[in-house]
Amino acid sequence: MRLFSWGLDEQGLRDWIDRVLDLGITSFDHADCYGDYGVQAAFGAAMTPAQRERVEIIGKVGVMLATPGNPGTSVKHYDLSWDHIVGGVERTLRDLRTDRLDWLLLHRPDFLMDMDEVAEALGHLRDSGKVLRFGMSNFSPSQMRLLAAQVPVKLEANQVQISLEHTDALADGTLDTCQELGMHPMAWSPLGGGGLFRGDAGLDRLRTALWEVGQAHGGAADQVALAWLLRHPAGIRPIVGTGRLDRLAGAAGAASLKLSRQDWYKLLAAATGSEVP
Amino acid sequence: MRLFSWGLDEQGLRDWIDRVLDLGITSFDHADCYGDYGVQAAFGAAMTPAQRERVEIIGKVGVMLATPGNPGTSVKHYDLSWDHIVGGVERTLRDLRTDRLDWLLLHRPDFLMDMDEVAEALGHLRDSGKVLRFGMSNFSPSQMRLLAAQVPVKLEANQVQISLEHTDALADGTLDTCQELGMHPMAWSPLGGGGLFRGDAGLDRLRTALWEVGQAHGGAADQVALAWLLRHPAGIRPIVGTGRLDRLAGAAGAASLKLSRQDWYKLLAAATGSEVP
Amino acid sequence: MRLFSWGLDEQGLRDWIDRVLDLGITSFDHADCYGDYGVQAAFGAAMTPAQRERVEIIGKVGVMLATPGNPGTSVKHYDLSWDHIVGGVERTLRDLRTDRLDWLLLHRPDFLMDMDEVAEALGHLRDSGKVLRFGMSNFSPSQMRLLAAQVPVKLEANQVQISLEHTDALADGTLDTCQELGMHPMAWSPLGGGGLFRGDAGLDRLRTALWEVGQAHGGAADQVALAWLLRHPAGIRPIVGTGRLDRLAGAAGAASLKLSRQDWYKLLAAATGSEVP
Structure with missing residues (x-):
């Protein structure tokens, strides 16, 4: 959550959480390092307590930034x-x-994670x-496979970069291996870097295809981009990065758009610049 | 089979099948989409009925071309x-x-195949x-591995592009994984795109090596190129694309050429432009 | 062992082995093809016999060089x-x-290894x-995985190129797969090609980082480069290529340098030119 850029005070954030829950969105994606290690405390x-019972909190640990919020780290x-997994979760x-x-x-x-140590930390x-x-x-x-083989704790998700602007995970084995090992992919930056909606050059073909598919289904371009992820059989869960309620409402609506295989491949072709071989 | 480019009428095709069988070639490689979805009906x-008992038919489904033969498909x-697997097989x-x-x-x-759905279709x-x-x-x-893990039907082959002009499958894990999972590779375009025999520039070194190895073994260049595939321990079956009986006779003869390891690596070096490291 | 470039006669080599053993180094890395198939006989x-009882000998077979020492090989x-595995070991x-x-x-x-044949040779x-x-x-x-799946002999090591100058094995699955399959990596050229210590351009940032980390730990740059490998949880064993006793003494001392995670990532960033993402 890039919460600090949204300009909400404590009550404003509390209201925002209610509104998000009202949209049917219940997952909140956190990480200890977001907002220079400050977002979680604000949230x-x-x-x-009532909100806590209704939300699903995703936490992440392991990134050590060389920033003021993380003293003692210079690289x-x-x-x-x-220590860092367990300590990070406790913080x-x-x-x-x-x-x-x-x-x-x-x-x-x-790269330095020791499988036995990770296994013990997760088990604890x-x-x-x-x-x-x-x-x-x-x-x-290969990292998924190693962890799944050696850590006797059920591993159920891998949050990766996947969107119409970054389609590598489709063919580089990431989504295949998630499915093989029973992990659900979560998608970070599911709308790409945002260039699509800012009008960046080079994305015209994709923008047009999103608009065309959206017209046919009665959905907006960003909804189509999310529906494209939802259509994949691996069960991708998009992690939408915006705090804007209108955009979140749109995102929640994406689930009702059912793309045909042809829609899906049309978008892929527009994204990659060529039809499948 | 690129049958429509061979100019055979029905009786001509029937005779051709007999001649091919006489050469000891019994496998015929089909796909619903070949000849714009028309080759199979002609075949x-x-x-x-007597020929049917002697031939082995390879069918393929899953490719949706945007062509007149496949109405309703625009991408x-x-x-x-x-539906498409079972319906495609029935057609x-x-x-x-x-x-x-x-x-x-x-x-x-x-990319949108659902493992449970594929499993049910193949089981049916x-x-x-x-x-x-x-x-x-x-x-x-990774796609092989996913399918093998989740589809409880024995999977015995993966037909891939492999030839002296396209050697990627040797080192990118394709042939290794076939062997690990007990699948036999079939090779499409086993003679490359044909540029080798048309005299395309850039292939001189390979052409020379094929000729030299052929001289030593008493075989033609295209036979040596097929023998190179047959020498691999994965049990590669080349799918020869020609309808010309003289070429097919040559192909059938390739099995009798036994290349030495040194012959094989000489051809590989000529194909890739450098010796192994 | 690049023994022939060290200028030792038989007694000199015998003394050298004693000195190396005195340093606590007991493994000697051989291959039939080293020194144009001559190093092993000299060693x-x-x-x-007393030395033999104290040393651990690593042998390798399978490389056929087109050199005077390997008559009959032209490619x-x-x-x-x-034949070659068993014959090579016997030689x-x-x-x-x-x-x-x-x-x-x-x-x-x-590429032509037949799993059954390899299995029989190793079993024998x-x-x-x-x-x-x-x-x-x-x-x-994928080659590791194939061999481990099909050869019923315990496979415990994969000697690969890994160093601060060649870090691919970290992320391309090599070290992950070693860990998954219970193989220990051995590192050849663990100090890179030596350019680091000759002052090659392009390596300044890494050289500086090695020096800085070395200063903090009281170690020389080459010791830090080895300690970087030893810090990895896969249990990497560096195969040091030098015959110089002072360098070997330094290498033996690397084991006492305990790098922090931050040291390790600082060296990686210096080696690759950018911090982790």
């Missing part, structure tokens, strides 16, 4: 040691003023009830 | 839905005037006796 | 046939004047006691 201060790195729970995360995702593959968090479901983010197929 | 009209796409059987396919290959990996075709053996075509290692 | 002539190729044992190899590594992936070498432990070298993830 936790605003969220009421950006990843840390999936026992997250304190900041969010809750006793459990619905999801914990390992934020980035730490599961057994203590601090985390209900586990997954990862930005893991490659 | 079926020509093939006699080339793939379709491995239950294929009708067109070929037979009651079974010896092989069904899923022609292209449909197996249980009904309409298809005897199953495989796929142009599937990547 | 075997020098090594005393560089690989050969992992039964290696004769040359080294020993009755067993502590390790046998298949030197390069032979294990059962006859000629080889104690098995592995491979330069195998890709």
